[in-house]
Amino acid sequence: MLHVLVIDDDRELTALLAEFMEPEGFSVEGIQDGAKGLEKALSGKADLVVLDVMMPGMGGLEVLRRLREKSLIPVIMLTARGEEVDRIIGLEIGADDYLGKPFNPRELVARIRAVLRRSDRESEGAGTGEESRPLELGDVRLYPGSRRVLRGDEPVSLTMVEFDFLTLFLSHAGKTMEREQLSEEVLGRPLGNYDRSVDVHVSSLRRKLGPRPDGVERIRAIRGVGYLYTE
Amino acid sequence: MHRLFIKLFFGFLAFTLASMALSVILAFTASKGPWSEHRQRVRHERQEMFRQSVELYGYGAAAVLKDEGMEGYLSYRQRFLERMRTRTWLLYPDHLSVSGDPLPEQVQNILQELSGEKAARVDVLGSELLILTGFSHREEIWIMVALVPLPPHAERLMFRFPKDLGIRFWSSIFLAVILCWAIARHITGPIARLRSATRNVAAGNLAVRVAPHMGNRKDELGLLARDFDAMTGRMADLLNSRDRLLRDISHELRSPLARMAVALELARKGGGDTAALGRMEMEMERLNTMIGEILTLARLSSGNGEDLPFEKINFSRLVMDVVADADFEAQGQRRSVIFSGTEEILLEGSPTLLHRAVENVIRNALRYTPEEGEVEVFLAIEEENEAVLRVSDPGPGVPEKDLPRIFEPFYRVHDDRDRRTGGVGLGLAITGQAIRRHGGSIRAVNHEKGFSVNIRLPLKKGGDSPAALSS
Numbered sequence: 001m002l003h004v005l006v007i008d009d010d011r012e013l014t015a016l017l018a019e020f021m022e023p024e025g026f027s028v029e030g031i032q033d034g035a036k037g038l039e040k041a042l043s044g045k046a047d048l049v050v051l052d053v054m055m056p057g058m059g060g061l062e063v064l065r066r067l068r069e070k071s072l073i074p075v076i077m078l079t080a081r082g083e084e085v086d087r088i089i090g091l092e093i094g095a096d097d098y099l100g101k102p103f104n105p106r107e108l109v110a111r112i113r114a115v116l117r118r119s120d121r122e123s124e125g126a127g128t129g130e131e132s133r134p135l136e137l138g139d140v141r142l143y144p145g146s147r148r149v150l151r152g153d154e155p156v157s158l159t160m161v162e163f164d165f166l167t168l169f170l171s172h173a174g175k176t177m178e179r180e181q182l183s184e185e186v187l188g189r190p191l192g193n194y195d196r197s198v199d200v201h202v203s204s205l206r207r208k209l210g211p212r213p214d215g216v217e218r219i220r221a222i223r224g225v226g227y228l229y230t231e
Numbered sequence: 232m233h234r235l236f237i238k239l240f241f242g243f244l245a246f247t248l249a250s251m252a253l254s255v256i257l258a259f260t261a262s263k264g265p266w267s268e269h270r271q272r273v274r275h276e277r278q279e280m281f282r283q284s285v286e287l288y289g290y291g292a293a294a295v296l297k298d299e300g301m302e303g304y305l306s307y308r309q310r311f312l313e314r315m316r317t318r319t320w321l322l323y324p325d326h327l328s329v330s331g332d333p334l335p336e337q338v339q340n341i342l343q344e345l346s347g348e349k350a351a352r353v354d355v356l357g358s359e360l361l362i363l364t365g366f367s368h369r370e371e372i373w374i375m376v377a378l379v380p381l382p383p384h385a386e387r388l389m390f391r392f393p394k395d396l397g398i399r400f401w402s403s404i405f406l407a408v409i410l411c412w413a414i415a416r417h418i419t420g421p422i423a424r425l426r427s428a429t430r431n432v433a434a435g436n437l438a439v440r441v442a443p444h445m446g447n448r449k450d451e452l453g454l455l456a457r458d459f460d461a462m463t464g465r466m467a468d469l470l471n472s473r474d475r476l477l478r479d480i481s482h483e484l485r486s487p488l489a490r491m492a493v494a495l496e497l498a499r500k501g502g503g504d505t506a507a508l509g510r511m512e513m514e515m516e517r518l519n520t521m522i523g524e525i526l527t528l529a530r531l532s533s534g535n536g537e538d539l540p541f542e543k544i545n546f547s548r549l550v551m552d553v554v555a556d557a558d559f560e561a562q563g564q565r566r567s568v569i570f571s572g573t574e575e576i577l578l579e580g581s582p583t584l585l586h587r588a589v590e591n592v593i594r595n596a597l598r599y600t601p602e603e604g605e606v607e608v609f610l611a612i613e614e615e616n617e618a619v620l621r622v623s624d625p626g627p628g629v630p631e632k633d634l635p636r637i638f639e640p641f642y643r644v645h646d647d648r649d650r651r652t653g654g655v656g657l658g659l660a661i662t663g664q665a666i667r668r669h670g671g672s673i674r675a676v677n678h679e680k681g682f683s684v685n686i687r688l689p690l691k692k693g694g695d696s697p698a699a700l701s702s
Binding site for chain 1 (some may be wrong): 495559
């Protein structure tokens with residue numbers, strides 16, 4: 001049982017999160033106050049901290065700064081403000097990951113697992129314990145277990161949905177994927193009329209990956225049908 | 232442009248010149264009033280002085296005539312003529328000259344009117360001054376006439392202008408011009424400042440202040456400047472509180488959304504109706520998008536440039552990137568986006584904002600493009616100082632009366648109620664604000680081939696950009 005500390009002034013949210021995460025193998029402790037949360041996080045009883053940026057009293061960034069003075073405990077930041085600045089500062093102060101509110105709890109769980117695996121590996125000082133073989137194509141490597149993506153040696157930061165799209169593309173490289181199929185398999189819902197969510201996600205995935213070293217675009221749009229990941 | 236300045240300047244100048252002319256005319260033509268009386272008195276005194284000197288001379292002449300006879304008198308008169316260049320005649324009361332030589336005719340005429348020892352006259356005759364006086368000496372009555380040569384021009388005593396009139400005239404005109412210019416400037420300068428400040432405020436920059444530039448004027452214009460600043464400050468407060476409210480509301484709305492998102496996944500785990508849950512998830516995403524847009528709009532219109540770092544960017548590159556992405560997405564839906572125009576336009580701006588602005592317009596165009604249709608994106612430089620971006624779609628366009636309103640928040644063409652993309656008419660409002668923050672302008676037009684949005688952006692950061700304004 002992994003112990004997760006959720007520091008967020010939204011009591012109901014922490015309760016819902018606890019309900020969602022316990023079956024997934026986490027014990028969740030919610031704390032509504034920044035200073036108290038900091039104390040708890042420093043007590044060494046938690047495996048990971050989920051921290052809200054906007055809190056009355058001691059704000060999330062301040063808690064993180066003080067926490068990082070003494071502890072390397074993994075931290076995932078949450079924010080409802082959606083300000084780019086928060087994200088950058090949060091990551092600079094030493095957050096391991098960052099999610100905007102509202103978020104899909106499945107994504108939170110996936111990221112918690114990824115962060116924990118990363119920190120485990122780092123603390124063991126071994127990068128070899130890959131739980132499964134990465135998907136590789138050209139200069140892109142995708143590790144399904146730790147949900148990491150590397151382009152060359154550089155990590156690419158993808159959302160959960162983008163990661164799922166990329167997984168599907170890599171395992172069907174060279175084949176045209178229909179938009180309906182992409183929506184069903186990744187978003188888990190049929191494609192609606194004028195539904196552009198698939199296009200938006202694929203578009204941002206394409207932007208984050210950038211073109212191949214030889215200048216060719218990795219993902220091609222097939223007019224009226226869908227998308228194709230080039231081999 | 233400077234109509235008021237021109238009016239004031241020429242008004243003052245005309246007034247000044249008119250009063251100068253008037254005073255000249257008054258000074259030289261006054262026939263009444265204290266000035267003329269004074270001059271009359273001066274003349275009178277001078278004449279009396281002349282008369283008395285001639286009378287004294289007459290005593291001398293009469294005495295010499297009595298004591299030394301005609302010879303003595305003539306040499307006395309000769310001496311006087313040589314020393315003073317003054318011709319003189321001593322007359323008996325019956326106007327006969329003692330020496331027997333005749334008097335000039337004019338003097339004769341004047342003598343007709345005078346007689347006895349009360350006779351006295353000082354007058355200008357041609358280029359000579361006639362001084363005539365009667366006197367009594369040793370019980371006898373005499374008349375003395377003297378003709379004193381005048382210095383040249385002296386006969387025009389009434390209208391004597393100084394020789395250096397030209398210099399005086401031009402220097403006073405010059406002084407009048409300078410003074411009138413200064414006065415007009417003093418009044419219109421602050422007004423010009425106020426005007427430019429007003430334009431700034433209209434363009435959405437409320438950080439502008441006028442009073443510090445006014446020195447410490449205590450007059451009505453200085454007070455107006457201070458009132459203007461107070462008003463601007465008050466407006467800024469109101470707008471800021473409005474934006475703060477929007478931000479707080481959005482933030483508060485996101486909390487229940489976050490809870491709903493978790494509850495939704497719990498329902499999925501419990502094996503709920505997946506189609507309905509999917510629908511809910513989609514609507515939640517839309518709500519979230521909307522909140523994000525409201526936040527962006529609030530940030531944009533709150534009018535402080537701090538969160539907007541401007542940098543040098545290749546605008547063409549940026550537009551082409553957006554077009555490439557949009558085209559890529561559109562390809563999947565049997566539509567396309569085509570770029571043409573200048574491929575090297577550099578300007579100063581916020582890349583994230585401009586990216587968003589351009590993307591919103593292109594997405595909007597795609598929304599109304601029928602299948603197999605093309606969105607055309609054209610970019611060029613006009614008049615060497617602004618970039619012009621035109622995004623055209625072959626769609627139905629917008630009712631003419633609604634054209635100016637499509638950049639207002641929450642505006643929707645009345646029958647466009649199907650929210651195809653989760654937008655609620657905030658995209659174009661964000662675009663409008665973003666473009667205005669860059670000192671640019673945006674217009675929508677219908678034409679026979681469809682609908683266009685035209686964006687103009689200054690290449691150089693003009694006086695309207697936030698950073699430049701707050702300095």
